[in-house]
Amino acid sequence: MTTLYITVGDREQLRQDALQFVQDVEPDDLDEQDGTATLQFGTYDDFVDSLTPLRLELIRAIADATPESMREAARLVDRDISDVHSDLKQLEVLGILTLEEGESSGAIQPVVPFDRIEVHIDYPLIGGGDSDGASVNYPTLLRSGR
Template sequence: MATTGNSDTTDRTLHIRFREGDDDRIEDALAALDRNEAPEPYFEVVYNDPADVHRVTRPKSLELLRAIVQHDPGSIRETARLVDRDVSQVHRNLKELEELHLVELVDDGQSKRPSVWYEAIDIDLPLVSPDIGSDEATA
């Protein structure tokens, strides 16, 4: 994970999962709350459609996300300049990433500023269907 240069040591990774969330992490967080402890932060998005995972991992999407994380652009127009693309294309892609809960478009005066809170994405994409037992999958 990249560091931000400050002393904040929180994990700023967004976890993307296909079809199933990390139930163990949820149970750990609930157990910590029961003990009156603050659970370790953990952020995930679960997609049920493989097309959504594909939209995240397209080169144009990753290029936009990297530009936002590395340069913190002040507008969609500035983002388009950073990636050397047409503003309308970048706007359309950013709206798509917003629908996928990966980007927030923040009103900033007359323009919208793309914003993300994470510095890395971890994608968990199982190749075996969760309803097939491991014995059946290897048979």
């Protein structure tokens, strides 16, 4: 089973984790995949802006039904193709899915390479938030062979 782990919180810890990942990874490890990937968001706001309920529904529909085109994916969730296209492009940037050229039709096929998504949110209630008040614009996707 391939799982996408999504973490949200502590910007400094995310930076340290990313640096540690880069230091620990061996060049040969980049080619080996054991089904583990981590997508890290710096703030809760970044997370909810990127993974809206409509996008989560779209991810689930694609993983479940494996549509052969963007148009078919839009039909699965009963949404306008242009809105779905935009969401698919954003989800591709995040690394949650890939957009592949279809075999016979040439249509672009959305593919979710994960069977499951697990989310961990670090949301401090006291003295919470980042000290600098800035938000992270681009989450980090780390893949490891661990």
